[in-house]
Amino acid sequence: MQLTLEGLSKKYPKNKLFENLNQTFETNNTYAITGENGSGKSTFIKIIAGVIAPSKGKVNFIENGKLVEKENIYQLLGIAAPYLNLIEEYTLKEHLDFHSKFKNSLFGTDIMNEINNANLAQSMNKPIAEFSSGMQQRLKLILCCCFEAKVLLLDEPTSHLDSKGIEWYKDLLRRTSDERITLIASNNPIEYNDFAKKLINIGDN
Numbered sequence: 001m002q003l004t005l006e007g008l009s010k011k012y013p014k015n016k017l018f019e020n021l022n023q024t025f026e027t028n029n030t031y032a033i034t035g036e037n038g039s040g041k042s043t044f045i046k047i048i049a050g051v052i053a054p055s056k057g058k059v060n061f062i063e064n065g066k067l068v069e070k071e072n073i074y075q076l077l078g079i080a081a082p083y084l085n086l087i088e089e090y091t092l093k094e095h096l097d098f099h100s101k102f103k104n105s106l107f108g109t110d111i112m113n114e115i116n117n118a119n120l121a122q123s124m125n126k127p128i129a130e131f132s133s134g135m136q137q138r139l140k141l142i143l144c145c146c147f148e149a150k151v152l153l154l155d156e157p158t159s160h161l162d163s164k165g166i167e168w169y170k171d172l173l174r175r176t177s178d179e180r181i182t183l184i185a186s187n188n189p190i191e192y193n194d195f196a197k198k199l200i201n202i203g204d205n
């Protein structure tokens with residue numbers, strides 16, 4: 001799997017974020033997308049995810065040497081980001097069942113071990129609306145990392161996590177990032193230092 005950027009640019013009427021990014025991301029690699037506040041990290045992640053359009057240029061998903069059609073990209077993606085909300089009315093169990101209709105768990109029914117590791121087992125029947133921000137973040141990371149996806153997009157992955165939660169996130173990523181392209185949008189080295197071989201500073205552009 002490869003992800004390539006061809007002359008990727010984004011500007012808003014009053015704000016030029018990045019221009020002419022050309023980059024190839026390869027499977028089995030983790031990349032940190034850095035840059036100061038407002039430089040465009042989240043915008044970049046949203047463009048990769050196809051949520052918003054670039055001003056110029058292209059994002060290509062290439063699998064076995066072939067360009068993946070736009071409508072099939074969703075199936076390749078796992079994404080955890082502050083602006084992507086869980087379904088508040090669902091319980092954790094309902095959320096897992098719903099997610100499993102679209103994607104297979106990497107661990108089969110052992111996904112419950114992951115729920116346990118994340119300290120969420122006692123909340124299986126609790127609605128997401130009653131989850132703390134840290135609990136919601138842990139569930140977002142499980143849904144992103146523990147289900148089939150070839151590209152992981154993590155925007156500020158440790159937001160709302162306490163020190164135990166950060167150690168849990170690191171362990172989760174260590175165990176689930178093989179054979180994937182992982183992009184971590186962050187200014188916090190704790191979130192990527194152990195993983196990212198390459199830093200792409202969006203603000204440099």
Ligand SMILES: Nc1ncnc2c1ncn2[C@@H]1O[C@H](COP(=O)(O)OP(=O)(O)OP(=O)(O)O)[C@@H](O)[C@H]1O
Binds near residue numbers: 013015036038041187
């Ligand atoms: N829909 C929009 N219309 C106009 N400007 C926008 C829009 N969305 C984002 N911006 C602006 O684009 C810039 C980049 O925002 P973005 O959230 O991508 O930055 P970031 O690097 O993720 O920031 P942070 O580190 O603070 O999370 C900001 O100045 C923001 O105000």
